[in-house]
Amino acid sequence: MDVSINFNEEVKVQLTAVGIDILKQNHQQSAKHFMDRGFTYPEFKLKVDDEGWSTFQFWHLMNLFGNHMYPSMAQPFGAMVVIPKSKPIDTVKIKGVEVPLCIRCGVPTKKESEVSEGDKPSARIVCRTCYGK
Numbered sequence: 001m002d003v004s005i006n007f008n009e010e011v012k013v014q015l016t017a018v019g020i021d022i023l024k025q026n027h028q029q030s031a032k033h034f035m036d037r038g039f040t041y042p043e044f045k046l047k048v049d050d051e052g053w054s055t056f057q058f059w060h061l062m063n064l065f066g067n068h069m070y071p072s073m074a075q076p077f078g079a080m081v082v083i084p085k086s087k088p089i090d091t092v093k094i095k096g097v098e099v100p101l102c103i104r105c106g107v108p109t110k111k112e113s114e115v116s117e118g119d120k121p122s123a124r125i126v127c128r129t130c131y132g133k
């Protein structure tokens with residue numbers, strides 16, 4: 001089942017000690033930047049819910065941890081990312097091929113003339129009319 005997610009949506013991860021260290025280092029750099037210029041900066045505070053999940057906007061998670069993710073890395077968070085508001089992408093069968101409906105307007109993302117029997121399921125999730133809007 002494919003799901004769509006906007007970069008601004010929130011995702012939940014379970015941070016490891018490595019991930020918490022990355023956040024602390026990041027916080028220290030920001031604090032230094034502002035305090036060197038005479039501003040105050042809040043103390044580091046880790047936000048974790050009762051089940052150990054921390055919530056970030058998707059873009060912010062990538063921004064914070066992207067540089068720390070590579071093969072054989074020390075994982076900054078568990079392998080599972082929860083996308084609380086995600087919803088399945090609806091599909092329609094055209095000539096036996098799964099074609100997603102546009103996540104913005106709901107029309108099939110491919111016309112019947114663009115689909116041939118035996119095609120792989122289409123990865124397009126936005127129709128041509130909505131693309132780039």
Ligand SMILES: [Zn+2]
Binds near residue numbers: 102107127129130131
């Ligand atoms: Zn559309």
